[in-house]
Amino acid sequence: MMSKLLFHAGQAAERVDRFLTKHRLVFSALLTLVLSGALALDNVSSGPLSNLNDIGGWNNRALFIAMSAFVHASMLMLCVLLSRVSFSRTALRQVILTAGLYIMLLAINQKTYIYVNVMQPLVRAMDTGFGAGMQAQSFLSAPARLLVYSLTRGPVYDMYLLKLFAIGCYLLIALLMSRAADRAGLGIRVEVLLALCMILPQGFMNAACSALVEIAALALMGAALTLRFGCDKPKTVAASACYGAACALCGACLLALPAMIDRKNWKREAGVIAGVMLALCVPAVLGGMPIGDAAGSLFGAVLGMPVYAGGAPGAANLIPRAVVEEMAQYAPILRHLPGIDTLTYAQEHYTQTHYAYVMRGFAWAGVAAYAGVWALISRWKEKPALHRAFVLTLCALIVCPGVTSGAWLAADMLCLYAILAAPGLRIPACLVLFATAAGSCYPMTEEVLLPMVYAFVLCLLALCMLLNVIPMGREEESHD
Numbered sequence: 001m002m003s004k005l006l007f008h009a010g011q012a013a014e015r016v017d018r019f020l021t022k023h024r025l026v027f028s029a030l031l032t033l034v035l036s037g038a039l040a041l042d043n044v045s046s047g048p049l050s051n052l053n054d055i056g057g058w059n060n061r062a063l064f065i066a067m068s069a070f071v072h073a074s075m076l077m078l079c080v081l082l083s084r085v086s087f088s089r090t091a092l093r094q095v096i097l098t099a100g101l102y103i104m105l106l107a108i109n110q111k112t113y114i115y116v117n118v119m120q121p122l123v124r125a126m127d128t129g130f131g132a133g134m135q136a137q138s139f140l141s142a143p144a145r146l147l148v149y150s151l152t153r154g155p156v157y158d159m160y161l162l163k164l165f166a167i168g169c170y171l172l173i174a175l176l177m178s179r180a181a182d183r184a185g186l187g188i189r190v191e192v193l194l195a196l197c198m199i200l201p202q203g204f205m206n207a208a209c210s211a212l213v214e215i216a217a218l219a220l221m222g223a224a225l226t227l228r229f230g231c232d233k234p235k236t237v238a239a240s241a242c243y244g245a246a247c248a249l250c251g252a253c254l255l256a257l258p259a260m261i262d263r264k265n266w267k268r269e270a271g272v273i274a275g276v277m278l279a280l281c282v283p284a285v286l287g288g289m290p291i292g293d294a295a296g297s298l299f300g301a302v303l304g305m306p307v308y309a310g311g312a313p314g315a316a317n318l319i320p321r322a323v324v325e326e327m328a329q330y331a332p333i334l335r336h337l338p339g340i341d342t343l344t345y346a347q348e349h350y351t352q353t354h355y356a357y358v359m360r361g362f363a364w365a366g367v368a369a370y371a372g373v374w375a376l377i378s379r380w381k382e383k384p385a386l387h388r389a390f391v392l393t394l395c396a397l398i399v400c401p402g403v404t405s406g407a408w409l410a411a412d413m414l415c416l417y418a419i420l421a422a423p424g425l426r427i428p429a430c431l432v433l434f435a436t437a438a439g440s441c442y443p444m445t446e447e448v449l450l451p452m453v454y455a456f457v458l459c460l461l462a463l464c465m466l467l468n469v470i471p472m473g474r475e476e477e478s479h480d
Contacts, residue, residue: 020087025080028090032076035098040069048105054157064156068164072101075171082179085190092191093178097171100198104167104208108160114210115159122148123158131288139402141297142284143248143277144213162211169219170207170409174198176222177413179230181421184386189420196416201440206406214406217250221410224260229385236262240269244276251299252403255367255396258374259389311439311448312408313455315366316401319358359401366399373467386422390414391466394432398459408436424472428462435459 020027043049043065055061076094083090122140126133126149133149134142151165152158174197181190197203206212224242227235243260246253261269281294289297373395377388393411397403415429435458438450448455464470 024087024090027087028080029077031091031094032073035076035094036069036073039072039098039102040065043068048102048108052160053109055160056157060156064160068105071164071168072098075168075175079175082175084182089191093194096191096194096198101167101171103198104204107208108163110209111159112209114212119162119211123152126152134284134287134289140213141248141251142289142294143280146280146283147213147216147249159211163208166207166211166215169215170203172219173222173409173413176226177417179226181417183230184421186420193416193420197413200412201437202409202412205440206409210406212404212406214250214404215409217246217253218407218410220246220249221253221256228260236265236269237272240272241276244273245280247273248277248280248298250407252400252407255370255400256392259392311405311452312403313435313439313452313459314398314400314403315456316359316362317452317456319355319362362401366401369399370395384422386418387425387466390418390425394459394463394466398463405439412436427472428465431458431462
């Protein structure tokens with residue numbers, strides 16, 4: 001009797017699921033309204049946005065709650081459009097996204113070292129005018145400054161606006177990873193991947209806490225890869241445009257150029273990429289930035305390391321910084337010490353100028369190393385696409401001296417995907433995840449759980465395993 005009841009209950013559940021799946025768009029839209037509305041109401045009373053320290057009154061808080069609800073609803077509907085699964089699995093993904101957004105909003109009041117010392121001075125300069133912001137000293141490219149200016153001109157405190165934008169980009173990256181996992185046929189493991197993305201330390205620290213605009217470049221690169229490789233009919237022009245915008249925001253994205261250029265149509269695609277990058281520099285030029293400085297800022301992330309890049313396990317962390325020169329407040333004490341240059345207050349045998357020369361040398365050496373690895377894997381025919389993508393991404397992040405801790409988010413997402421999709425890649429993926437997670441607290445405290453030299457060694461070990469310099473001992477599952 002009980003077995004018959006369970007059998008009939010199962011059949012009824014299947015019929016209900018088929019009916020809901022048939023009208024998936026309608027019911028998913030209703031669930032979107034319920035989830036976004038419920039979180040907005042919770043933020044009004046006791047949620048993460050119920051106590052905003054610098055919001056400037058109830059009207060601004062209500063506006064920001066509405067903005068966060070709009071971002072929430074947009075990501076939930078995008079989840080529906082990108083998913084090709086049953087209603088029950090789509091609903092589960094929407095619930096996971098809602099939980100992830102709630103977790104990240106908990107850090108909305110956190111003022112990190114990066115924001116106070118890197119982003120806030122630029123925003124304060126922009127408060128006096130667009131031209132002042134374009135001419136202010138910053139490691140950000142001209143298009144990135146334009147993005148910061150556009151995001152911080154509202155009535156709400158700029159830190160909240162930047163963080164909400166970064167969180168939206170992070171959710172988009174997670175959805176694009178889920179899209180790739182769907183096409184690889186991972187089944188229910190796609191929901192596991194999405195849940196892991198929502199609690200990834202790098203994503204939480206850099207999106208919810210640090211408000212770095214580099215995450216927008218990662219989202220654009222993810223969109224470019226999806227348009228190029230994740231569609232039944234690749235949209236190469238749109239993919240090139242998205243990739244050009246990503247490179248304009250963060251010069252480190254240029255190291256992925258070999259994966260984004262088709263040998264047959266390389267002139268057209270390179271023209272679109274270069275055209276978008278230069279077009280995004282036009283507003284900065286109109287704002288008073290010299291043309292040469294605007295164009296040169298596009299490559300700034302490749303030729304120099306920002307002060308907040310110290311939490312990234314790259315090769316640049318092997319070079320000591322000439323920190324004495326950066327602490328002029330100690331000049332009266334340092335003048336009495338032997339071996340100190342009284343003009344720059346740096347040690348005579350190693351100044352910040354020497355550091356800049358070494359960094360430029362590392363930049364060109366890194367580009368050469370990356371070109372060599374790319375030439376090596378271009379001859380691989382038996383390796384899965386995931387293996388090749390993992391090698392290129394990890395190599396680029398290791399050798400590029402200007403890669404910040406936020407840029408490693410792309411590698412972390414790829415690590416999660418590799419762990420679920422290819423058992424043979426689990427060991428190097430876990431090594432990279434551990435190395436980056438151990439440094440994820442750097443944006444807030446300038447401290448790391450694992451010295452970055454050791455984290456660099458772990459990532460280099462993972463790269464050697466991916467290149468078969470060190471055997472992994474198990475064949476990967478192919479998911480081309």
